[in-house]
Amino acid sequence: MSTTLISNAPTGVTLHQADNRIRLVGLGRKEIAKHLTDFGIEPKKVRMRTKQIFHWIYNYGVTDWLQMTNIAKGLRAELEAAFSLARPEIIERQISVDGTRKYLIRMAPGIEVESVFIPDVSKTGALCVSSQVGCTLTCKFCHTGTQKLVRNLTAQEIVLQVIAARDDLGEWPTTQENRKLTNIVFMGMGEPLYNTEQVGDSLDIICDPEGLGIGRRRITVSTSGVVPEIGPMGARTSAMLAISLHAANDELREQIMPINRKYPLKELMQACRDYPGVSNSRRITFEYVMLKDVNDQPWHAKQLIKLLIGIPAKVNLIPFNPWPGSEYECSDWETIETFADIVNRAGYASPIRTPRGRDILAACGQLKSESEKMRASERRKLEKSSAVNK
Ligand code: SAH
Ligand code: SF4
Secondary structure, eight states: OOOEEEETOOOSOGGGTTSOSEEOTTOOHHHHHHHHHHHTOOHHHHHHHHHHHHHIIIIIOOOOGGGOTTSOHHHHHHHHHHEEOOOOEEEEEEEOTTSOEEEEEEEETTEEEEEEEEEOSSSOEEEEOOSEESOSOOOTTOSGGGSOOOEEOOHHHHHHHHHHHHHHHTOOSTTOTTOSOOEEEEOSSSOGGGSHHHHHHHHHHHTOTTTTOOOGGGEEEEESOOHHHHHHHHHHHOOEEEEEOOOSSHHHHHHHOTHHHHSOHHHHHHHHHTOTTOBTTBOEEEEEEEBTTTTOSHHHHHHHHHHHTTSOEEEEEEEOOOOTTOSOOBOOHHHHHHHHHHHHHTTOOOOBOOOOSGGGTOSTTOOOOHHHHHHHHHHHHHHHHHHHHO
């Protein structure tokens, strides 16, 4: 398959990048208000100015203070001197033959983040965002799991992934008809429930109707099963929940997902039953990656059905996406279909997810930051040269 690689895609605002101004874009109302207060805006005007600026940033996507026409010219210039609306640098943008777009964004030195825009066949599309650089969990089938945690992303860095995609897709203002970026899924790098505060704050900004305006039901937070955080996250964000299940018995799940040793299935399923707002119209998605000869047999499907009894659920069957060095293979198509049929006949929707962006390694579980990949190849180079020197 062919890949279009557009390196150093223009972001148009790189002028602001090297400066020391405070970056307002990506911040929430409270933080913007605080910065405006510190800057010296009269206390009684802070609320109004915050509202105006928030609207310009998140509804219109402006990158230039001069465009904020309802703010006096003199004040605009002063604000520009103090605050930046700069986007982070997109180091690499790849577009798959199927329209999937992968971005590698440098948030700060050494903090490189991947996000993926996946257009749907219909009018919608989802942006898959990262919540951490790397991951502390080591699920065996996941490429991100081989990269050590570098750090949690801030709410601002999560919001900036959405801003970068909206810029790239030309989807400003929010009121524009037929925008394709309609949904957000936390299925990029990292475990969102190990970074709940920043994920929660980012959603307050992403879902604000006067800004980016994405509805809370269009947000899905996917977790490998950090049980104590599931309920509080639901109460805080009202987001939809996805559970990376991948096995319906503790023995197998422990083998492929070490987190199961800490939070076994019984506790995980109880947290799902108790999830705030769960109902037949707000089902929990159970993701199930199809690993050849590991978890894909009819008896596994039957075990899965039993496990889901009493939970408003749908099952997403994900063909395993291989990555360099992975130890698994994807199940055959026939095996996946048989599995899907069994689950479906038990009354659960069980779509088989079409792999997207495989040619650009953008599919689920394949994200791993370039910096890490580079480090690995540098390491190999070093190893080679030291072998020669020996
Ligand atoms: N840490 C969170 C969210 C990121 S992973 C979680 O685990 O849910 C997003 C989804 O991709 C998860 O369901 C994960 O299990 C799945 N995934 C990971 N590696 C994969 C691979 N190689 N092929 C297919 N899906 C994979
Ligand atoms: Fe981390 Fe999720 Fe990958 Fe597991 S599947 S290693 S939790 S990113």
